[in-house]
Amino acid sequence: MNSVAQTFSTAALQRNPAWAQLLGLCPLLAVSSTLINAIGLALASTFVVIGSNVCISALRRIIPDAARLPCFVLIIATFTTMTTLVLEAFAYTLYIKIALFVQIIVTNCMILGRAEVFASKQNITATFFDALGTACGFTLALVSLGVVREILAYGTLLAGAHTLFGPTANNWTIQLMDQGLLPLAAYAPGAFLVAGLLFACVRTLRSFKKIPPPKSQSLIQD
Amino acid sequence: MADLALLLIGALLVNNFVLAQFLGLCPFMGITKGYDTALATGIATTFVLSFSALCAHLLYHGILAPLGLEYLRIILFIVVIAGVVQLVKYYLQATSPVLHQLLGIYLPLITSNCAVLGVALLAINANLNTLETLIFSLGASGGFTGVMVLFGAIREVIDHDDVPAAFRGTPLALVTAGLMSLAFMGFQGLAG
Numbered sequence: 570m571n572s573v574a575q576t577f578s579t580a581a582l583q584r585n586p587a588w589a590q591l592l593g594l595c596p597l598l599a600v601s602s603t604l605i606n607a608i609g610l611a612l613a614s615t616f617v618v619i620g621s622n623v624c625i626s627a628l629r630r631i632i633p634d635a636a637r638l639p640c641f642v643l644i645i646a647t648f649t650t651m652t653t654l655v656l657e658a659f660a661y662t663l664y665i666k667i668a669l670f671v672q673i674i675v676t677n678c679m680i681l682g683r684a685e686v687f688a689s690k691q692n693i694t695a696t697f698f699d700a701l702g703t704a705c706g707f708t709l710a711l712v713s714l715g716v717v718r719e720i721l722a723y724g725t726l727l728a729g730a731h732t733l734f735g736p737t738a739n740n741w742t743i744q745l746m747d748q749g750l751l752p753l754a755a756y757a758p759g760a761f762l763v764a765g766l767l768f769a770c771v772r773t774l775r776s777f778k779k780i781p782p783p784k785s786q787s788l789i790q791d
Numbered sequence: 792m793a794d795l796a797l798l799l800i801g802a803l804l805v806n807n808f809v810l811a812q813f814l815g816l817c818p819f820m821g822i823t824k825g826y827d828t829a830l831a832t833g834i835a836t837t838f839v840l841s842f843s844a845l846c847a848h849l850l851y852h853g854i855l856a857p858l859g860l861e862y863l864r865i866i867l868f869i870v871v872i873a874g875v876v877q878l879v880k881y882y883l884q885a886t887s888p889v890l891h892q893l894l895g896i897y898l899p900l901i902t903s904n905c906a907v908l909g910v911a912l913l914a915i916n917a918n919l920n921t922l923e924t925l926i927f928s929l930g931a932s933g934g935f936t937g938v939m940v941l942f943g944a945i946r947e948v949i950d951h952d953d954v955p956a957a958f959r960g961t962p963l964a965l966v967t968a969g970l971m972s973l974a975f976m977g978f979q980g981l982a983g
Contacts, residue, residue: 650862654862672912673909757976758972762970
C-alpha cells in the first residue's frame with residue numbers, strides 16, 4: 570500500500586507535470602482565466618491520462634516495441650476524441666469555450682511522457698495510481714492558476730459553474746470583490762505574468778521543503 | 792485579395808499563436824535558449840505546419856466529410872502530422888544533408904507541438920477553403936517563427952542577468968513573455 574501512496578505523491582507533487590516539468594503549459598495558460606474553465610479542462614485531462622495510460626499498460630505486451638510511439642499516440646487520440654464527444658453532448662456551453670484545448674490534449678507531452686516512462690513498463694494498478702497522481706498534479710496547477718486569475722480579473726470565484734455542473738450550480742458563484750483588481754489577468758499577458766509569479770512562489774516553497782529539482786528527462790531522442 | 796491579406800496579418804500578428812492564443816508554448820519555453828536554435832526550430836515548424844495543415848484540410852474535406860466521419864478528425868490529423876514530419880525528415884536527408892543536420896533533432900519534437908494540430912483544427916472550424924488554409928497556416932507559422940527568434944535573442948541576454956534566485960530561468964521567461972504579449976496586444980484592431 571505504501572508504494573502506491575508513494576507512486577501517487579511522487580507523480581503529483583515531486584514530479585508535478587506543470588510546475589516541475591513545464592509540460593502542458595499551453596492549456597494551463599489558455600483555459601485558466603476562470604476557475605470553472607480550468608476545472609473543466611482538468612476533468613477532461615484526468616480522464617484522458619488515466620484512460621489512455623491504463624489502456625497502454627494493459628496492452629504493453631502486445632504493442633511491438635518498434636512501433637510503440639505511434640500506438641501510444643493513437644490510443645491517446647482515441648480517448649481525447651471520446652472526451653470531446655462527451656463534453657460536446659453534456660456541457661456544450663463550456664465545450665465551446667475550451668474546445669480547441671480539449672482537442673489538443675492529445676499533444677500534451679505529459680501524457681505521452683508517462684506512457685513511455687511508466688505505463689509501458691508497469692502493471693495496471695501501479696499505472697493507475699501514477700496516472701491519477703499525474704492528473705491530480707496537473708489539476709492542482711490548473712486550479713491554482715485559475716483561482717488566482719479569476720480573483721484578480723473579476724473578483725469572483727466559480728463564475729459560470731452551471732456550464733459544468735448544470736442548473737444546480739446556478740448560485741455557486743462567490744463574489745469576493747465588486748470588481749477585479751487587475752482586469753489584465755483575464756487576457757493573454759496576464760496569464761504569462763501570473764504564471765511567472767506563481768512559478769517563482771512554487772519554486773520558493775520547494776526550496777524551503779528541500780525538494781530537489783527533478784532531473785530533466787528528454788522524451789524524444791533521435 | 793484584401794480578405795487574404797487580413798487573414799495573413801491576423802494570424803501573423805493580431806492573433807499571434809504563441810503570445811495571444813497559447814499554442815506552441817513547449818518549444819517556445821523549452822528550445823529558445825538561443826537565437827540559432829530558435830530560428831532552426833521556427834523554419835522546421837513552418838515547413839511541417841503549412842504542409843500538414845494543407846494535407847489535413849484536403850483529407851478532411853475529401854474523405855471524412857463525405858463519409859460523415861468528422862469526429863475522427865483528431866486521430867486523422869495526428870497521423871497526418873506524424874507522417875509529414877517523417878516525410879520532411881526523409882526529404883531533407885536525401886536532398887540537403889546540411890539542412891538535415893541543422894534541423895534534424897528538432898523535427899521529431901514538432902509532432903508534439905500543439906500549434907501544428909491547433910492550426911489544422913482552427914482552419915477546419917473556421918471553414919476556410921484551400922487557399923485560405925495555406926495563407927492562414929503560413930501566417931501562423933511566420934508569427935510563431937518571428938516570436939521564437941525574438942524571444943531566443945532576448946533570452947540570450949536575460950539568462951545572464953542577476954535576478955532573485957526564485958525567478959531565475961522559467962519564471963523570468965514567463966514574465967518576459969507576458970511583457971511581449973502586452974506589446975502584441977497593441978496590434979489588436981489592426982485586422983479582424
